[in-house]
Amino acid sequence: MTAHPRLSIGLPVYNGEEYLAESLDALLGQTYEDFELVISDNASTDGTRDICHRYAAKDSRIRYLRLPRNIGASPNHNHVFNECRGELFKWASHDDLYARDLLKRCVEALDERPDVICAHADQAVIDGDGQVTIPYDYTLATGSPSAPVRFRSLLFEPGGDDFYGVLRADVLRRVKPLDSYHHADRTYVAEIALHGRFHQVPELLYFRRDHPNRAERANPSKRSRCANLDPLRAGPLHPTARLLAEYVWGFVSAVRRAPLSASDRRACYRHLAAWMTSRARPGAGERVEDRAPVDPALLTVSVDALVAGREGRPA
Template sequence: MTTHPRLSIGLPVYNGEEYLAEALDALLGQTYEDFELVISDNASTDGTQDICRKYEAQDPRVRYIRLTRNIGAAPNHNYVFTQCKGELFKWASHDDLYARDLLRRCVDALDEHPEVVLAHADQAVIDGDGRITVPYAYTLNTASPSAPERFRSMLFEAGGDDFYGVMRADVLRRVKPHDSYHHADRTFVAEIALHGPFHQVPELLYFRRDHPTRAERANPSKRSRCVNLDPRRAGLLHPTPRLLAEYVLGFVSAIQRAPLSAADRRACHRHLAAWMTSRARPGGAGERVEDRAPVDPALLTVDLDEIVAGRESRRGEQE
């Protein structure tokens, strides 16, 4: 009988040679080890393939898949999930960093709370050199037992990278795959939240890297970001108004598909209407976590070199 790891990590990547090895070291150095790491390379043209082949040869938990053409970030995210077999699943980014205990703490939370469908940890933004620039509190009320309250919170409150949490794979299979319109990741995670509460581990364990070549920075317009998500969005059939309309309709369809009572469904629609009204007002677009004022390094109590696997050797090479 073939046994599968309990957790699958899906890592979609395109031209990620600059930070990929750091992310792989951080993931493979986790204190929780019962996982597979499936890398789906979106036909990279840089040194990504060589890096992936090297790690695949070194660690049996790594499986590398190379696509013959660039299908776009969103289809690649969906594809790598279909190639994973674990009962739990996590997407990973090629340029982020992960403290050694991240996976263990998230899996433990899911085991301790069977009603929870996704677990993640406190987080911070780091720069290209791996220095913390903006730690931020998780203020979303996704732990609420009320589906409408979880939905309201995800509409109105900033922050949170729940997309990269550890999820129950059976729940993920019940939601619509990740789309490629404007902010499709927000509607995607909101639909997951309608299936059950999230758990936030109160410890700084996840570090999202913000750098000039990150997809959001390299594609500053809504149109270019959507084309990066899926090249089929290029052309006259997908103007910006359509991409925005699909964003709103994504929330509507998520409410309709979710296993909600009639009363909860009406409450979610009321929250959505209030959110749309707030967005229409001047200044109603909300804030980006990355644009907050950087923190004073002297106030930080977390040292990435101590809690992220592989950092100690890299720092030693730089000194």
């Protein structure tokens, strides 16, 4: 590993032994190699530590950190970012998969477009076996030069995992750290988008795994999901009403903090008011994972052909 890698990948993990090795193989097999991989183990109680030690012994790009206690997913995401040194940064999930060219294409997109602050690629949902279940088109207007247009799109349209894109680290340092109320990741990405436009690489290179043990599935209620994000949210001082109010206020405060003109700020507030009204309508809050799976016979993509470490797997 170089003394100052250009890209830092932060991988927060808690009890990720089921899929961690697959994700590490996919990241370490990237065609773009100038990166460090910082793993922050949130006091896992399964085999996560052994897996991390084994991979770190084989690849000097890995820096393994272990927390003495479980601080929650959101503080761990912030912690691993603070430990990273690259001018570019990407969060990685311990259970997702990444095509070999994902980092290369995203870094190229940022180099070719100095005004772009986040680059990601087309994506699909995969199951526990790594098979595509729901490919989906990226329809968000995050590439618009208009901050209000980007903000409105992130409010109203489902899909997109821009949180896991390759970002300019200096922009992340200018936004409020990730919080732990309901859907805090959405307000976080919306605030980032108010600082500049995104670019979507038109290649299927990112595979988000949906499985029963994923945090969103294992914690069905809003309160349990937020307690997973931060154990301090588990007490009676954090009822559902507060978690939802903080969610709305997260958008308001993001607009207040962002470097916007007065007219753009007013436009963002109008979009937010329209969005709040729309939440009462049927179908509001659609999630990509809840769409009907596609017929496997209609798929032309092979995850095994695109992702390092999956070569030679049985069909």
